[in-house]
Amino acid sequence: MTSAKGLVLQAPRTLKEQSFPLPTIGDDDGLLRLEACGLCGTDHEQYTGMLSPGYAFIPGHEIVGLIAAIGSKAAQRWGVAKGDRVAVEVFQSCHQCPACQSGAYRRCQKHGIMDMYGFSPADKPPGLWGGYAEYVYLSSDALVIRIPQEMDPVIATLFNPLGAGVRWGVDLPQLKKGDVVAVLGPGIRGIAASAAAKAAGASFVLMTGLGPQDTPRLEIASRFGVDRTVDVAREDPSAVLNQELGRLADVVVDVTAKAPAAFGQAVDLAQPGGTIVMAGVRGSTDTPGLMPDMIIYKELRILGALGVDVSAYQKAVHLIAENRYPFAELPRRTAGFKSVARLLEAMAGEHGADRPVHGVFVPQDS
Secondary structure, three states: OOEEEEEEEEEOOEEEEEEEEOOOOOOOOEEEEEEEEEEOHHHHHHHHOOOOOOOOEOOOOEEEEEEEEEOHHHHHHHOOOOOOEEEEOOOOOOOOOHHHHOOOHHHOOOOOOOOOOOOOEOOOOOOOOOOOEOEEEEOOOOOEEEOOOOOOHHHHOOHHHHHHHHHHHHHOOOOOOOOEEEEEOOOHHHHHHHHHHHHOOOOEEEEEEOOHHHHHHHHHHHHHOOOEEEEOOOOOHHHHHHHHHOOOEEEEEEOOOOOOOHHHHHHHHEEEEEEEEEOOOOOOOOOOOOOOHHHHHOOOEEEEOOOOOHHHHHHHHHHHHHOOOOHHHOOEEEEOOOOHHHHHHHHOOOOOOOOOOEEEEOOOOO
């Protein structure tokens, strides 16, 4: 095989199949045969043009596959060999700049946010920088996470949202055993944050959603560590938490998207001295219901969260392998080259009630 198919996002809602020559692999890089690539809200924002870099690219950043070719230096650095199943970190790391050396490679001075997998230009050689493709190029600055060979690659794509759940719900807020946690948003990352928090010792997890479109997701939340769900269109989550426990949350994790009122709800839900992790993008300067003085009166710690890290991904893979939670049973759809656009639209609610929690691109699907 000398070439690979990839879906290039040339313009909003315009995915075009394109052939790319397979690169020659040297001592310090590798090539991945893609098995599955998870889809998330970012994929839909890219697809619609809401999140547009101004150039054509292959989307897809929740990448799982088999090492098809690898150089000797890369094999030693990553600790993997040809045929191994791995996941690919979204961000690259130069390993040299102060940010990378401190472990905060998401702020790498060489790569940064505009040089991520699933967001790099298609005309940047060798072009195979995203997961909507048969093969993905692994640069010398790529980071990979070993996936058990026996793990279903479609389920393994949850390494990304569950890794986010671990970092946002446990690591960043420094969750302690017995903490009360409130998770805003019942999407895949909200479910992941709930499961991660409960697995790490949270005593009580509350999850919020909004309206009928979130009802099916709230209904399955109890299977992923959630003790109480709240439809904020019908109930006040702070009042519910006080009624249930007589207190508020030590940790609030906001993974909502385009929900300006969620920040005010997060502040209301937080216990004095509590921590709020903001991981959902508002897309607005509005903050209805927010009383900024409460941040002062409660002495709240507010943390912004961009992405994940390898440590959280590794913990996520371990949690999936434990089978403590039924991740394999999540409402899920897969799609191939010809149907991934339709799946992205469905995940965003463009087709009524047909809204799976977990969507996955699989190149062999029709």
